[in-house]
Amino acid sequence: MPGLKVVALISGGKDSFFSILHCRANGHEVVALANLHPAIQNGERSEDIDSYMYQTIGHSIIPLYEQALGLPLYRQEILGGVVDSNKSYASPATTQQSQQDETESLVPLLRKVMAAHPEVNAVSTGAILSDYQRTRVESVAIRLGLVPLSYLWQYPFLPPYTETSLLDDMAAAGQDARIIKVASGGLDDGFLWENVANYRTKTRLVRAMERFGIIGDGAALGEGGEFETLAIDGPWPLWKNSIQTEDDDRMVVAGEAGAASVKIRTARLVPKEPSSDFSYEQLRKPTTLDDKFTALNSRLDEIVEEISTTSDKAAETTEALDQTSGWTTQTTDTCTIISNAMAEGNSAGEQMTNIMTRLVNDYKVNPSSIAFTTILLRSMSEFGAVNLAYGSQFITPNPPARVTIACGSTLPTDTHVSLSVVILHDDIVAQKQGLHVQSRSYWAPANIGPYSQAIVTPSPTSSLPQLIHIAGQIPLDPPTMEFPAQGDLTPEAHFATQAILALQHLWRIAQIMQASHFLGAVAFIAANSTTSTQSRVSAALQSCKLAHQPPVTEEAEDEEDEHFDVWDQRQFGGNSGTNVTSTCRKDIVNTSVPPCFVAEVESLPRDAPIEWASVAIKAFDGAVETKGKHHSSLSRVCLSC
Template sequence: MSGLKVVALISGGKDSFFSILHCIANGHDVVALANLHPPLKHGKEAVEDLDSYMYQTVGHAVIPLYEQALGLPLYRQGIVGAALNQDKSYGPATGLADADEDETESLIPLLRKVKAAHPEVNAVSTGAIMSDYQRTRVESVALRLGLTPLSYLWQWPSLPPRTQASLLEDMAGVGQDSRIIKVASGGLDESFLWQNVADRRTVARLTKAAQRFGSSTDGAVLGEGGEYETLAVDGPGPLWKASIVLEEDHRRVVRGEAGSVALHLREPRLIPKSKSEEDTAAPRIPPLLDPVFADMLGRLRTGATESQDTSDPLPAESTHFDMAASMYTDGVARLLSGRTGDGQTVAAQMQSIMESLTTDTSNLLPHAGLASIIYTTIILRNMADFAAINPIYGSYFTSPNPPARVTIACANVLPDGCDVMVGVTCLYSPSLYGAAERHALHVQSRSYWAPANIGPYSQAVTLPISSGTEAGHIVYIAGQIPLVPASMALASSGIGLVSHDHALQTVLALQHLCRIGEAMSVRRWIAAVAFVTHSSSDSTPTLPQMARRAWLALFNSEPETHNEADEAEDFDVWNITHRAGHGALQAQGTEPNGPPAFTKHDPPPMWVVRVDALPRGASIEWVGYGTTKDDIPSSEIRHLHYFLNVFRQRIL
């Protein structure tokens, strides 16, 4: 796969520069740097430290030197406006009347300037690690400009070896030198200023501070809540052509509000590197599989796992859910199943279906309309028709966090003359339209974590189990196929054995399901469906057997500790910190040992269903349902009933 041409957004901080190294390690070509600086004061002098929710501005006077230090053209633009839209997720549809005055929109003229000078640019790199607030804003702008967002550091603390310190250790491993230039937390003081954040002693001190005032799981060690800010002054060759030096008498301590302390920097200078200094190691790339799933893969390939069929079906009375009824309402959920449309083409039928939902006069959808939909399934007669229906579907979901979605092709389950059928589950109870009751995850950046969802569907969306919040939420997760997250290519063992490819794809797609479940605070799995495309003669053991073995192995792995603090759903340190102002770290819990994060219990029911085709030519797609608190039976998932009835003749 050919590499992308990347413009790297830089703030001066450690993460944006380390992300550049990972862009290069993944075969991309970084052709330009871009930076937003504070507005000019009195026409010529910029504000030293703008209180921005989005952009780091302290130390901005050093930014111009990066052009020479890295040998890359630098483009800059002043920040205009303020954080008018303070929602966790961002998109044009969520903006206010004067959306252009939101500080996020300052990225648009900056990136347009870069594209004008470098028409080949087709991707943008950012250093986002845990903040949905920052990531979704960059994604919104990038995708509107036709740029692929790259966030290779996203969810780094949840990747092997699953410690926050690992990111700082990896920075030290390649020789990146980033100095702390501001502290804004009760756990940090002036003594941290100008320390290399990746130095072993500094990492130990940051970890100790997090244990006292925060936790090693909430991003405090990495400064994700604004606890501190950094300035990169050196790094590995051949990226860094020179080091940035600031003499001690050119670093002045400035005390700010709420106990914050920063350095005012002046007269920085460059020291060119010698050729010998350019020979450095590439950054460590996290392994594709967590240890639990790597062990699972080995067991599948060797056949060590018992071939136990875990497809415990629903009770007979539950599987006879009335398919003739196109609507089923139960508490807070409403299912509209088997929706078909008029027209001679698949595009016309899809348009008809969406219009019928939008202009419904029978009150099938509640008054919130399409915004109430949390989960959709699309069944096509031919997967080749996906390109025709996807833009139509997407045009009806323009707000951030569209419904989670499953797409499959299976001709013989569709009525005659029907090329596409849609089922939706929506939030029905009129009292539950508040954003607090609908949590979603929509990551559109490439990373090492899980596949990016570029387009009109979220990785997961939740639905309240009941009208009270104590019972928790059901988590509906989008269908997961075995894409390598960093490249978005279909996973392959590379050794030409079908059975090995099937084993890798089975495990990788299941890991995606679990990582998304962990991010959505899933504590118990309710049920799963593995859609497969290959016949039983394709490999030994068969793909259906592999899917069942993998599901069983997931619940037979070693138990993990459970972090009670993680039960706070919709938790975003950056967003919470800035909404409340710069404050001290908040006490949290302890760090879990590793995946999977759900509470161990007996394997829930799972089914294997053979279909004609899956997206991207995948051989398996995992569909899963979880709960954030209480255990509930799979019979409560009405959309699962719908699936089982549609595919009742194709369950293996």
């Protein structure tokens, strides 16, 4: 797959520059830099404005990055302020709103870059944990037809599961970013102008955050605004020149509530000698699989062997929708479910338009109140037209989670598409929560359509759990958005590896949404395959079963840590270089394996071999126990999910 042509958004901070390294390591070409800076007010340009979206401290150094990296730099003033302060962001409804919200300053900036570099088709950002920043960049990027790249997204929660893994990787790559501002009670001006990735500085940051009980949530990375950084050097060949300042060129400025910052009077560029100490291939990337699913993948032989011994356990049935009564309605305490909605029309796109029109006009459904949808197509070749008609209805953040499958001739005659929807009641729809990640990262696949990875259905009372509707997940490699190559695996083993990867996507989404239990799972498998249906059914069931088993724990060996640091022990009372608080999210382990169903369908999005979907329960104070045996079912189509 050819690499993308990227414009990198930079603030001067450590993350935006480290993201550039990951863009290069993933085969993309960064062709330009872009930056937003404070506007002149009352004849002066403020050094540090109060912006939720942009870092501006140290902005006077930004022009030097053009020569430091040898890349053209484009800049734009920040106009407006915070109009939409919601965590998730959608494009403003009016021109006046677009002129007032500071997020929209990105639009003319990126258009300026695109005019000068028509080849640009992607934008890079350094978002790590901030939904606020990520969703805003994504909103603008998608509107301009750019692919958003956020390779640092969820970085601390990926292997090796330490909050400082990002700083460790920066140090290993040779990036030098200095702390230019502190704004937390745990940090004082003694941290200023220290290299944030330096071992001693990193250790001090961790200890300072631990004292305030906020370690593990990104505080040691400055994700809560605890500190800001300014990159001054990095590895060749990205950095052609380093930025240097003398002690007399910097002064410490005291701020409010204990904050302090560094004001740089002058800085200069120092040419770097070409070096072979670093290559993009050497940059550490988080492993594709978590520890849990790596262990599961290591049992491929067991899963494949199980295929030959469980083929008689799956009950095969074939069901059609020929006699299905459309527009079936059910009502619960929290939602209304409309199943198998169909409409007349000469094409799938026209029928979907008519379905959505009837939902809005006849059933009085506000699209923003829909939490989950299932789309059944006659042919996946019609998906593009259906997606266009469907997606045009969802203009607010966090559209419904969704499953899309093609069912072929099992749909009624002249029916090209059928839609089922879960609609939240008006009294709880304002409490809806969602996860809508459209950036490429190492975490999980970016959205490839107008849907969210997950939507939480609010509960009418605090004594009842909330349901998490998780969108269908196919086995795409998150950073490349491509399917894993077969290599030297057998077709059966290759399918099993893809089933495990897609299942991990489901797991990661459930974990970030704080799920405690899965109520069940559905594995859709495509009919067009070189392996037998029964073998794929067995592989899916076995993968699901093993994933729900508690991890095997080994007793810790009583051995001296080879990385033990005497200096660290004396200074801080522990070896914080290796004993940093784990950021591994709590696993989801049911008391018993929940029901798992396998449905064979004609085809799946992007010709995927398997797609996992599930509903989970969000963790809450009440006790929830799911009981049930491991079920399997093989059918040609899932009527409603």
